[in-house]
Amino acid sequence: METTDTAPQSQSVQQSLPQVVEPRNPGMDLDMDWVMSLQANTSAIERRAATLPARRSVKKTHQAAWLLRAITCIDLTTLSGDDTERRVERLCAKAMHPVSDSLLSALGVDDIKTGAVCVYHEMIPAALRALEGSRIPVAAVSTGFPAGLSPLHLRIAEIEESVAAGAAEIDIVISRRHVLTGNWQALYDEMRAFRAACGSAHIKAILATGELGSLRNVARASMVCMMAGADFIKTSTGKESVNATLPVTLVMIRAIRDYYERSGYRVGYKPAGGISKAKDAITYLALIKEELGTAWLAPNLFRFGASSLLNDIERQLEHHVTGQYSAGYRHATS
Numbered sequence: 563m564e565t566t567d568t569a570p571q572s573q574s575v576q577q578s579l580p581q582v583v584e585p586r587n588p589g590m591d592l593d594m595d596w597v598m599s600l601q602a603n604t605s606a607i608e609r610r611a612a613t614l615p616a617r618r619s620v621k622k623t624h625q626a627a628w629l630l631r632a633i634t635c636i637d638l639t640t641l642s643g644d645d646t647e648r649r650v651e652r653l654c655a656k657a658m659h660p661v662s663d664s665l666l667s668a669l670g671v672d673d674i675k676t677g678a679v680c681v682y683h684e685m686i687p688a689a690l691r692a693l694e695g696s697r698i699p700v701a702a703v704s705t706g707f708p709a710g711l712s713p714l715h716l717r718i719a720e721i722e723e724s725v726a727a728g729a730a731e732i733d734i735v736i737s738r739r740h741v742l743t744g745n746w747q748a749l750y751d752e753m754r755a756f757r758a759a760c761g762s763a764h765i766k767a768i769l770a771t772g773e774l775g776s777l778r779n780v781a782r783a784s785m786v787c788m789m790a791g792a793d794f795i796k797t798s799t800g801k802e803s804v805n806a807t808l809p810v811t812l813v814m815i816r817a818i819r820d821y822y823e824r825s826g827y828r829v830g831y832k833p834a835g836g837i838s839k840a841k842d843a844i845t846y847l848a849l850i851k852e853e854l855g856t857a858w859l860a861p862n863l864f865r866f867g868a869s870s871l872l873n874d875i876e877r878q879l880e881h882h883v884t885g886q887y888s889a890g891y892r893h894a895t896s
């Protein structure tokens with residue numbers, strides 16, 4: 563068994579984050595030779611992924627620091643048809659105070675907040691009002707989320723409206739059919755247009771990997787989106803039948819590493835959908851550290867897209883401090 567015995571940083575979480583301001587990935591011309599050269603050895607990747615949760619255990623003393631770091635990397639999300647302003651306000655309150663004051667002081671931490679709050683366009687004003695003064699960015703899903711099958715001009719207009727409404731981050735969905743038909747030029751052009759519409763807002767490209775057919779397609783789609791200027795690549799909408807997985811993560815973060823080695827630009831990674839356990843969050847963080855290095859263990863380069871992960875992290879932190887578990891409903895986010 564391998565032990566991840568170095569905590570990501572000390573327990574003064576927000577203050578200790580690497581404060582390097584990354585230059586934005588400007589993208590590059592579509593390099594078809596590079597795209598077509600990307601392969602994925604599915605059985606090797608699945609074998610490696612299967613060993614990850616068992617191989618890695620974080621020493622008890624470092625667990626709290628890893629979990630606090632995970633909190634700072636959460637895009638705390640609500641994306642439901644029955645979302646209301648009230649629900650979004652409660653979510654934002656949780657984003658600003660993700661852990662109770664008593665737990666924070668027991669852990670020796672002054673302040674902590676989530677990486678962002680992620681909502682549908684209509685909820686942007688409510689989120690901005692509730693987060694005022696907190697410096698937590700609002701992320702909006704866009705481009706006909708989750709299917710992305712509305713007319714292109716409407717998808718572009720949706721981005722522009724969300725940016726005008728104050729969203730600092732835009733989570734777009736790609737057209738899966740461009741990947742499934744191998745039309746990489748169309749995917750590149752679409753992503754370029756989305757990036758232009760975002761202006762200064764950062765763009766996360768949701769690949770919907772559960773619908774892309776193969777890990778090779780995931781590798782190629784990741785690379786094309788980065789070439790077109792994605793600031794982050796993100797696995798899933800949370801609405802596909804298969805969302806974030808470790809094999810997909812391996813493929814995507816290796817594409818990020820290749821892109822960095824060739825271009826010099828660090829692109830962020832956001833696994834999303836179905837990540838609800840603290841131990842899974844630690845597995846993801848440890849894998850990121852191993853494959854990409856500590857520069858990526860910060861909210862400017864790594865996010866979890868998650869609606870309920872914070873509840874379990876808070877429970878585990880409480881256990882760390884008191885030695886006891888409380889009922890999950892006590893930590894509900896919305």
Ligand SMILES: O=C[C@H](O)COP(=O)(O)O
Nearest residue numbers: 800834835836867868869
């Ligand atoms: O992007 C975030 C996802 O929609 C959240 O998915 P989840 O509800 O399974 O955590």
